[in-house]
Each structure stands twice: as structure tokens, then as C-alpha cells.
Amino acid sequence: MLSVTPDTAIAVPASVIAAGFSPVADESRAINGTVGDITVADPRMTARNVNVYYGDKLAINNVSLDIGKNEVVAMIGPSGCGKSTFLRCLNRMNDTIDICRVEGEIRLDEQDIYDSSLDVVPLRAQVGMVFQKPNPFPKSIYDNVAYGPRIHGLTSSKSELDDIVEESLLKAGLWDEVKDRLDETGTGLSGGQQQRLCIARTIAVAPEVILMDEPCSALDPIATARVEELIDELREQYTIAIVTHSMQQAARVSQRTAYFHLGELVEVGKTDDIFTNPRHRLTEDYITGRFG
Amino acid sequence: MSKQEQIRTMDRVNATLKQRYGRERRFRRFGFFAVLLGLTFVGLMFLSIISKGYSAFQQTRILMDIEFTESIIDPAGEREYAVLSSANYAGLIKQSLRALYPEVKGRKEKRELYAIVSNGAPLVLREKVLADPALIGTRTQLWLPADDDIDMLIKGHIDRTVPESERRIKDNVVAWIEKLEADQKIEKFFNLTFLTGGDSREPELAGIGGAVMGSLYTLIITLLLSFPMGVAAAVYLEEFAPRNRWTDLVEVNINNLAAVPSIVFGLLGLAVFINFFGLPRSAPLVGGMVLTLMTLPTIIIASRAALKAVPPSIREAALGVGASKMQAVFHHVLPLSMPGMLTGTIIGMAQALGETAPLLMIGMVAFIVDIPGGAMDPATVLPVQIFLWADSPERAFMEKTSAAIMVLLGFLIVMNVLAVILRKRFERRW
Known part of the structure; x- marks a missing residue:
């Protein structure tokens, strides 16, 4: 069952608490109190029983989830529900936070990524990340995209690097807009262009999984539409996990949706099912806009 | 809210408004005053330092007729470095000063006369001779640095009008300097020594x-x-x-x-x-x-x-x-x-x-x-x-x-x- 400690009880109206968090009508609960099937046929990443602590505070409680090959998994939920924290566990970005501690097991293919012998540098090359706020390096557009291939030594010649840069920018749908000004600084682009530049930078190292942490929250609707289109195209080659605050976006871009609430994974399932027929009351309340 | 109440709110706001703006004005005035005070003191400091210091970039020199007498510099005539570098260049200056003021007699007065030229002047002659030994036996006019007391006199830091007992320079010396001034043989030059020289006990030779x-x-x-x-x-x-x-x-x-x-x-x-x-x-x-x-x-x-x-x-x-x-x-x-x-x-x-x-x-x-x-x-x-x-x-x-x-x-x-x-x-x- 869901446990709510008083200090984490944010954005939960009294009516919800009064309802006792009981699932709507549920028998087929999988593991860990999550409604729906957390597994997929061919998983790329598997997380099992993940707990994350910030100091003494439990931020993620016993979350298990598979992310399948060539699918887009959307993670939704109210602010502070732990969806970003969970996403950042998938490429060990939480290592940069001193007080953050991760328990449980997360595997990329068969490799345990929290194994003490695992090097995070190749892991992050395999599991790329796009952040909430566009964060291009204050360098040229070319250097932004070429940075990853350069540090990993992916290319042996300048022309090869040029090809990677062009290909990445093409995939990110930015090539036509910037091909004549590759030496201009990346921070001079518009917000939407910057975010696509960041996506190009991420795919330039040919990752297997791309994590996106609210990639469109700083963008206007037109730029958002471009990025969403892009996510759909990228799905053919990559596995994508995306955190989003916009339920419409989750519905548009993802195949599976996971609903997080107060650090727990409440429900997961096919996106269509979640939005048309949620099985857990919290999910239903959230997607119908009763809170969140 | 009724109209009556609205009017009352506006009255209250207006009543305090004057006070609020007054506070802001006062604060601005204090700030402006503080900045002004700071700038004044910085200005005073610069003014004081520059007004006291600018004259150090000038140096008083005396035009002297120097005869590079061979018998004084190099009696043996072999132009050896050791001889040339330790020769009695001060003697050349004394000789020139005696020629300039033939009326000066007596040891004490002569000593006073020799003191109007800097102790560093012989070094200037030495440099010249070492650079070009052919100078020996010739006669040249050279601007040589004056003593620091003379320098102060020329720059006006020593007052000529006060009684002799109250100043560092005696009347007879002032008279010699006035003669030099009349002949335009004493001038102020840009003081390169101050920028290039090392420290010295003699102020006219000291540099940074x-x-x-x-x-x-x-x-x-x-x-x-x-x-x-x-x-x-x-x-x-x-x-x-x-x-x-x-x-x-x-x-x-x-x-x-x-x-x-x-x-x-x-x-x-x-x-x-x-x-x-x-x-x-x-x-x-x-x-x-x-x-x-x-x-x-x-x-x-x-x-x-x-x-x-x-x-x-x-x-x-x-x-x-x-x-x-x-x-x-x-x-x-x-x-x-x-x-x-x-x-x-x-x-x-x-x-x-x-x-x-x-x-x-x-x-x-x-x-x-x-x-x-x-x-x-x-x-x-x-x-x-x-x-x-x-x-x-x-x-x-x-x-x-x-x-x-x-x-x-x-x-x-x-x-x-x-x-x-x-x-x-x-x-x-x-």
C-alpha cells in the first residue's frame, strides 16, 4: 500500500486522502504495489526495487520498471513525485549529488549499472540525457555536437567528425537551420533550437537509450511540436524514457506511461489504456485534472 | 467594497505616500552624500600627492665647461681601463667650478662651491670617458646634475627671502646660483634617473x-x-x-x-x-x-x-x-x-x-x-x-x-x- 508521511504530503487534496488510496478496482496488481504490468517482452533497461534517498529522506520507494527496446516510456506525475529522480538513476546522474543514495538493481541489457566495477563514463555514453533547460555549451554549434565524439575518440579524421555532426543535426531536425552557421555559438540559438541542439549532442555519441527530463518545459508550443515529432522519429533507433508534466505530450509521444505519486510508481501500462481507462484512483484523479 | 470604503483607503494611502517618498529621498541623499564624501577624499589624496610629487620628475642641472685634462685623468697616457675607471673626475669638476668663479678663495668657501654640483656628477664624466676615451684632452659643455639643496632652491622649495640663518643655503651660494641663472646655465630637465636609477643616499641620484x-x-x-x-x-x-x-x-x-x-x-x-x-x-x-x-x-x-x-x-x-x-x-x-x-x-x-x-x-x-x-x-x-x-x-x-x-x-x-x-x-x- 501507499504510505504517506506528513512531510511528503504535497498536492494531495483531502478528498484523495479520505478515499484511502484504494485502487479503483484492482486485482491484477503486479509487484510492489504497482498497478499494471511493469515488464515488457524485450527490455532494454530493467529497474527492480529501486529506493532512492536524499540524506534520510526517501525520495523513491521500491520502484520497478522495464523500458523496452524502441519504445518511448513517459513518466508523469505531480511535482516532487520522484519521476525525475528515477530518470536520473538510469544513467547514474544522481552520483553528482553528494547526499543521494540509490538502492536496488538497475540493468542496462544484462549489465548492473550500479555494480561497483562499472565505469559511469561508458554508461553515460550508452545512456544519453537531455535536460529540462536547454544547456548547450557556450561554444560553437559544431563544437557542441562534436564534443561527445571527440572525448570518446569515436572518429579518426576531421571528415568523419563532420559527418557525425551533420548526421546528428539532421536527425535532430536542426541541420537546415544551422548548416550555414556552424561556427556560431550554440547559446545564441532560440530556446527550441537549443534544445534540439542538445538532442543532437546527445545522439552524436550514438547512445542506446535517451533519457529526457521534461525536454519541452522551457519551449513554446511550436518548438514543443518539433521536439515531439523528433522524439517519434528517434524511437525507431533509440529507446527513450521521457519525464513530462504535460499529459497531452505523454499521450502523443509515448507507447507506455508510468504514473508516479509521492515517490511510488502507482500505475504503468500502455499509454492508450492509462489515459482512457486508468485503473488506480490516483491515476484517474491526476489525468482527469483533479489534482497535480 | 462600497464606494465609501474605497475613498477611505485612498485617503490612507495618500496620507502615508508623502512619508514614503520622503524616506526614499532621504535615503538617496545619504547615499549620494556618502559617495561624494568618498570621492572628495580620493580627490584630495591625489591632489596632495601629485602637487607634492610632480616636481620629482624634474631635475636641476648645471651647464659646465669641462676640460678632460689628460694629466688629471690618465697621466701615463696608456688609456687602461683600470686607470680610466678610477680617475679623479671630481677634480675636473672642481677645476671647472674654480674657472667659473675665480673670486672664490679659501678652503671653506671652495668646499661650499664644490657642493653645488651633485656627488653623482663625476660618475657622469666617468661614463662618458669610458665610452669614448678620445674625449681626453678635449673641452666640452655638459649639463651635470646639481646638488639636491640647489635643486630644492631652483624648484622653490627653499625660500630665498627668509633670513640666511633660517634656510639651508647660505647667501654666498644663493649669489653663485643667481649668477648661473642669469647666464642661463642652470635648468630643469626631465628626470630620467628617477625612473631608471637605484636607490641612493643622495636624493638627486635616487631612483625607483x-x-x-x-x-x-x-x-x-x-x-x-x-x-x-x-x-x-x-x-x-x-x-x-x-x-x-x-x-x-x-x-x-x-x-x-x-x-x-x-x-x-x-x-x-x-x-x-x-x-x-x-x-x-x-x-x-x-x-x-x-x-x-x-x-x-x-x-x-x-x-x-x-x-x-x-x-x-x-x-x-x-x-x-x-x-x-x-x-x-x-x-x-x-x-x-x-x-x-x-x-x-x-x-x-x-x-x-x-x-x-x-x-x-x-x-x-x-x-x-x-x-x-x-x-x-x-x-x-x-x-x-x-x-x-x-x-x-x-x-x-x-x-x-x-x-x-x-x-x-x-x-x-x-x-x-x-x-x-x-x-x-x-x-x-x-
Whole structure:
């Protein structure tokens, strides 16, 4: 069952608490109190029983989830529900936070990524990340995209690097807009262009999984539409996990949706099912806009 | 809300409005007054220093008819270096002065006459002869530096109208000088010696060249030691060190060190660098090491602030594509924080340039005539030179002191302007 400690009880109206968090009508609960099937046929990443602590505070409680090959998994939920924290566990970005501690097991293919012998540098090359706020390096557009291939030594010649840069920018749908000004600084682009530049930078190292942490929250609707289109195209080659605050976006871009609430994974399932027929009351309340 | 109540609210607002604006006006006036007061004192300081010091950039010289008599310089006629370099050039000057004032007789009066020309004048003749021995046997007119008392008289710092007993120069000497003035044989020239010469007991020969070189060597040592160490320490503490009570302790102590009186660093340098490691006294090397201790906290604090100002999103971006921590720091964070670090370093260097107390402790206060040729030579620095001259009794050193302060302030202003330019030039917004 869901446990709510008083200090984490944010954005939960009294009516919800009064309802006792009981699932709507549920028998087929999988593991860990999550409604729906957390597994997929061919998983790329598997997380099992993940707990994350910030100091003494439990931020993620016993979350298990598979992310399948060539699918887009959307993670939704109210602010502070732990969806970003969970996403950042998938490429060990939480290592940069001193007080953050991760328990449980997360595997990329068969490799345990929290194994003490695992090097995070190749892991992050395999599991790329796009952040909430566009964060291009204050360098040229070319250097932004070429940075990853350069540090990993992916290319042996300048022309090869040029090809990677062009290909990445093409995939990110930015090539036509910037091909004549590759030496201009990346921070001079518009917000939407910057975010696509960041996506190009991420795919330039040919990752297997791309994590996106609210990639469109700083963008206007037109730029958002471009990025969403892009996510759909990228799905053919990559596995994508995306955190989003916009339920419409989750519905548009993802195949599976996971609903997080107060650090727990409440429900997961096919996106269509979640939005048309949620099985857990919290999910239903959230997607119908009763809170969140 | 009814209309009645609305009107009452407006009345209340209007009643306090005047008071609120009054407060703002008062605050602005206080601020303006404070800035004005500060500027006034800065202006007064500059005015006082410049009005006292500008005359030191001029030097009084006397036009003299010098006969390079062979029998006085080189009686043997062999033009040997040893003979030429130790010849009695003062005799040539005395001979010329006697010819100029044939009426002067008596030992005492002659001594007074010889004293109107600087002790350094024979050295000028020596240089000339050593450079061109063919001068011997010829006659030339040369502008030779006057004694500092004469210099003061010409510059008006000694009043000719007061009774003889109340001034340093006697009436007969004043009469000789007036004769020179009438013949236009005494003039003020630009004082190159002041900028290039070393220190001297004779004010007319004293220059800041030695002190400037000493300051330069000291600052180079300070920069070479403190910049890499300070930046490395800041990067380690900010980017790599774990946050625990030990790093907290280190941080507190760095902040404490920045507040330690500088003379304590001088004593430390004396005890450790000179007494324990046996490094030479008065050397810019030791001075630079001591000033490094003093400057390091400033640089570390400024560098950490510069690193903190780099948004974490840049680090995440680099780590996100698989850069190692080291690569993220050295490829992205460090270049972005470098302008801030350089600004802090320049300000630290400016502090070090003006520092006196710790250098007194390690013997850089010695009277050193030679211009230092390296970091191991005995040297003094500009602020210590100012301190030494301010302590000297001669009237002529007063203007030298002010002039040296002008030069020091000039350097400081240049450094601070450089810091501001750097900050403006590389300022970045995200």
C-alpha cells in the first residue's frame, strides 16, 4: 500500500486522502504495489526495487520498471513525485549529488549499472540525457555536437567528425537551420533550437537509450511540436524514457506511461489504456485534472 | 467594497505616500552624500600627492665647461681601463667650478662651491670617458646634475627671502646660483634617473628603478606560485572534494587566513623560508613566497566564487554525454570561470604589490643601490622604497616619496582597470 508521511504530503487534496488510496478496482496488481504490468517482452533497461534517498529522506520507494527496446516510456506525475529522480538513476546522474543514495538493481541489457566495477563514463555514453533547460555549451554549434565524439575518440579524421555532426543535426531536425552557421555559438540559438541542439549532442555519441527530463518545459508550443515529432522519429533507433508534466505530450509521444505519486510508481501500462481507462484512483484523479 | 470604503483607503494611502517618498529621498541623499564624501577624499589624496610629487620628475642641472685634462685623468697616457675607471673626475669638476668663479678663495668657501654640483656628477664624466676615451684632452659643455639643496632652491622649495640663518643655503651660494641663472646655465630637465636609477643616499641620484624591478621579480614569483596553486585548490575544493566536516574546516581556515595580518606572514616567512630553508635575505624569491601565502586565500576565494557561478547545467551537459568529471571541469567549467579567477588574481596581485609589512620582516627593507638582476639578488620593492624615503630627513626625499607613490598608484590603477576590463570582456550570461 501507499504510505504517506506528513512531510511528503504535497498536492494531495483531502478528498484523495479520505478515499484511502484504494485502487479503483484492482486485482491484477503486479509487484510492489504497482498497478499494471511493469515488464515488457524485450527490455532494454530493467529497474527492480529501486529506493532512492536524499540524506534520510526517501525520495523513491521500491520502484520497478522495464523500458523496452524502441519504445518511448513517459513518466508523469505531480511535482516532487520522484519521476525525475528515477530518470536520473538510469544513467547514474544522481552520483553528482553528494547526499543521494540509490538502492536496488538497475540493468542496462544484462549489465548492473550500479555494480561497483562499472565505469559511469561508458554508461553515460550508452545512456544519453537531455535536460529540462536547454544547456548547450557556450561554444560553437559544431563544437557542441562534436564534443561527445571527440572525448570518446569515436572518429579518426576531421571528415568523419563532420559527418557525425551533420548526421546528428539532421536527425535532430536542426541541420537546415544551422548548416550555414556552424561556427556560431550554440547559446545564441532560440530556446527550441537549443534544445534540439542538445538532442543532437546527445545522439552524436550514438547512445542506446535517451533519457529526457521534461525536454519541452522551457519551449513554446511550436518548438514543443518539433521536439515531439523528433522524439517519434528517434524511437525507431533509440529507446527513450521521457519525464513530462504535460499529459497531452505523454499521450502523443509515448507507447507506455508510468504514473508516479509521492515517490511510488502507482500505475504503468500502455499509454492508450492509462489515459482512457486508468485503473488506480490516483491515476484517474491526476489525468482527469483533479489534482497535480 | 462600497464606494465609501474605497475613498477611505485612498485617503490612507495618500496620507502615508508623502512619508514614503520622503524616506526614499532621504535615503538617496545619504547615499549620494556618502559617495561624494568618498570621492572628495580620493580627490584630495591625489591632489596632495601629485602637487607634492610632480616636481620629482624634474631635475636641476648645471651647464659646465669641462676640460678632460689628460694629466688629471690618465697621466701615463696608456688609456687602461683600470686607470680610466678610477680617475679623479671630481677634480675636473672642481677645476671647472674654480674657472667659473675665480673670486672664490679659501678652503671653506671652495668646499661650499664644490657642493653645488651633485656627488653623482663625476660618475657622469666617468661614463662618458669610458665610452669614448678620445674625449681626453678635449673641452666640452655638459649639463651635470646639481646638488639636491640647489635643486630644492631652483624648484622653490627653499625660500630665498627668509633670513640666511633660517634656510639651508647660505647667501654666498644663493649669489653663485643667481649668477648661473642669469647666464642661463642652470635648468630643469626631465628626470630620467628617477625612473631608471637605484636607490641612493643622495636624493638627486635616487631612483625607483631598483624598487620597480624588485617589485616586478617579487610579483612574478607570487603569480607563478599563487595562481596555479590557488586555482588548483579552488577546483579541488569546489569540484572534487567531498563535502564533510574536514572540507568545512579547510574552508573556514582559508577564510581566516585571508584576514590574518600580513606581518604574521612575514614572520612566518622569516622563520620558515630564511631560518629553516636558508634562503637568502632580502631576495624577491622569498618576498614572492611570503606574498604567495598572503595572496592565496584571496585567489582561492575568488576562484571558488567563479566556479560556483558556472551553472550546474553545464556540468550536467558534459557528464550527460559521458565526459569524466575531470573532462567536464577542464573542458567546460574552468574555461568559463577563468575570467573570474583572473580578476581575483589581479586584485590579489594588486594587494601584493602594495604590501609592505611582511617584506620588512624578511629584510627587503635594506638599503640597496644596485638594480636587482634576478629573483635571488637583494632587492626592495616600491612600497618599501616609499617607506624608506618617507623616513629620510632630506627635503628632496619628500617629493621623491610622493612621486614614488604616484608610480605605485599608477601600477595599481592599471591592474585594477585590467581586472575590470577582463570582467566586462568575458562576462557571460546564460
